[in-house]
Amino acid sequence: MEIKNLKSFIAPILGLLISLPILILIVYFLFSGSLNKEYLESSFLLDYTLNTSYLIVGTAIFVVIIGVITSYLSARFEYFGSKFFSICFVLPLAYPAYIFGYTYVGFFEFRGLLSQFFDDTSIKLDILNMPGAIFIFTIAMFPYVFILARVSFSMISKTIVELISLQKLNPVNAFFKVYLPLSYPAIFAGAILAIMETLSDYGTVLYFGVETFSVGIFKNWFGYGDLSGAINIAIVLLIFVFSILLVEHNVRKKFRFSSSTNSDEKASKINLKGKWNFLAFLISFLIASITLFIPTSVLIYWTFLDINTLDFTAFSYLFNTLKLNIISSSFIIFLAFFIVYFLRKFPTKFSSITHKLSMLGYSIPGAVVAVGLLLIANYIDKALGYMFFSGSFIILIYAYATRYFASSIGSVENGFSKINSSLDDASKIFCKNEKESIFKIYLPILKPYLLSGFLILYIDIAKELPATLILRPFNYDTLAIRVYELASNEMLYKTGFPSLILVCSTAIAVLLLNYKPKRKMK
Template identity: 35%
Template sequence: MADLPRSSSVSKSQWNGLKIAAILIAAVLALPILVVLINVLIADGEVWRHLYQTVLAEYISNSLLLMLGVGIGVLVIGIPCAWLTSMCDFPGRSFLSWALLLPMAMPAYIIAYTYTGVLDFAGPVQAFIRELTGWRYGEYWFFEIRSLGGAIVMLTLVLYPYVYLMSRAAFLEQSENTLEVSRTLGYSGRRMFFRLALPLARPAIVTGLTLALMETLADYGTVQYFSVNTFTTGILRTFYGFGDVSAASQLAGVLLMFVAMLILLERYSRHRIRYHSSGLKKASNRRMVLKGGMGSIACCFCLLPILVGFFIPVSVLAYWAMFKAENPGANFIQLAWNSFYLAAIASLIVVSLALVLSYAIRLNPTRSVTASVGIAGLGYALPGTIIAIGTIVPLAWLDHRLIDFVRHYTGDSVGLIFSGTLVALLFAYTVRFMAVSLGAVQNGLGKIKPSMDMAGRSLGMSPYKVLIGIHVPLLKGSVLTAMLIVFVDVLKELPATLVLRPFNFNTLAVRAFELASDERLVDAAPASLMIVLVGLIPVILLSRSIASHIGSSK
């Protein structure tokens, strides 16, 4: 975006103030990453040597196998479903095209608890097999849900929508004329998919795959519950077990290298690749009609991940919550209120800062401001465990300096002001989810004509008054969307909340995790179901947005 002309009635200090504010916000939000990297360099090597000799190889191998399994799984489900719903016509296509996004509302750790209760040895499925056959334990084989394979399946079921979403958008944008040329060359539908459509969609597919793999690396609840040792479980185990922040930071640094490699691979996959649309009719205007058996197979293939990834676990949770779980009573109301107001405050903070950053880059798209906004959005690529470790260290240092200062001059003790309160949690949430809000706000600002800024400044309005008086009302839809997505993401966040929550403070996510860890899966159902139902809201909004976009493009 070109730099907007500046009105002479607006002082230069106001422009510089906005630029400085953007740089300072980015610097503060980058602090957790910087702290982790510094601790990696200055850490004592004794605990690290112990980890290297005992568990590091297991962390690396399990993390790599988890990424490999989930990567294959999300590609096998996401790409065919995207192709079928965008390029083919078959019974149920309209419903399936948006319903395939529903598993996004299901946190991986919740679907893991649900299927453990159903498929474990004491669950109804194996109990029915034993009752039907008379077999006893050890006399038959059944899939072990609490395993690395089980974690791969659970994560695949909730993460394939990333690949589906990106792939479907890419397929829908492909020109009908391009595909028609392939038909004139004698390409069959299968050959056209593999030789033309799939290579054209590769950048979008790799982007979706990268997002899914970063979420896989960030997962804690699923792998912890299934006793699969990965970097996320190792970081928290080192932090709590050894009480060694430096060693935990060293593990976080290795995990950070994995994340950086994923980002670099995603960018390298788009290196020197340019695919331009012809501006002609989209391929979705002429779908291939699948009749009879082929149509039924396509419908069943797309319906299966929805059933397994959403409807079955939600039905099980609803049954447990209504008929089998203990009455949570007033404690549940307190947990819901804690989760609600914490998510609400976090979403207000994140969106407010995102407005400042987005407006700064709109008015002053210099390298320093652009880089600052990019740095501010790095947190979403990092697991909550890394952000939690990077948050607790500087805030604890600041608390101790304040305690020493107050004790020196007054003799009193003020206690922990930052690291022992919700301030730490809110800061970690802001770092973690800033990128989500930035995307929505920048997209909305991009649709506002620069003439609106010029008109406001010609009336003598400062940049801040233009933002509050003109842009915010026009951005109401984008701002509400950003707030809602951040709200739900905070509600589901587990590892950062586990590390940074104040003493005797719980949320729905933490309570569900605690109950599941105590094997009280049924009692965890009300909290889990509440998280899933709230998570449905942004998924429905996303589905409606995609549907309206597709409808307007036809």
């Protein structure tokens, strides 16, 4: 009985450890005297709030528009190139937003790729502003809406389509009155993911001169050496994030639609012909060109432009990236497995609360997580009398675990939900202990789901910039850091080669994730 009670504390303890950097930041702010009323009432903080608000609202609107259009075309219609474009609409996930930003600045700048293509040096466009930043985040984040909404649209049953036919609704009315409302939850969930990723960005907004909360944290910390100011901004950002999550929770309660009917048969895709086939192809081609073909062409062009002086040390940065990502992703996915396993076997109210706390990290920008972890590191290092935690791989992997735990656990929970409870009873009979149960039964069954979670983590961690920039060990650079440094030194064309390597490595993970084999469990 005592052993069972101890095991019931494993999931809560791990959940609290994951959320500790955020909790420490809040406690430190409340009890260390870091509250600065003058700073909180300053015009700087108002500017950060307004800029961040404009950015996420603009991004949310456009990611929904593009995400809905692409997902509806992909899920409901067959047309020339439809399967190819379905891949193209997912691949922008392989691009960090800041690389999109660098490529489009290079594309539109004086004597950029656009002006050279038309052989007219007068063609240029300044996108280093708020509208430009919204454009970049839109093309980088719309796949979140696309992926979730595509699943929702594709799950529309044949019965629903037959009812639409009986009501004699034309395609436009059918879309706005039936298909779109049924997919509201998925679309909204995708938009929230896009907003959270936009909030956590640092590289893009810094380069585009848009002063958001993330830029404010870095500016106060590294520019002015003002940790108190950075903490004040981080706390305001936390409040900002929690407000968004509260709105999301209330909206999600209002929109609970289901496309399930008495018929399990899903509606077949409509085969477009003639002008409709051409129109669908044209829309898809334009979107794919803006979100994938143009940025990739710019990177390839820059690589060839720099062909004689290519810096092959980029492969050493790739090795650093792979090593860090694989170790971090493996650690986090198995951490997620053990937490869900012990939650399933030994559920308590306390473990449910700590589990929800551990999920908050995904909605908290990397810069905020880094601030909280540095407070912990300073305390531990002072107690030990030497640098143990600061500037180590331990603190960086800890940051990734706090930041991205939620993005991996969904896949693990999905896998466990498909395991019949009778298997739990059988494991108690046939397995001598928890170790045998885990390694002989649960891990083999959940292998595909763990792989999916691993790939999601790899993609997210490879693109992470703020936390890596702050917490990485001395002189340990990843591809993301290298690209950021080159762009910061105004050497845009030099970013082509390392950016291509980074994008190719994450693109492989995106494709594997998108085309994982179908799984059946009874």
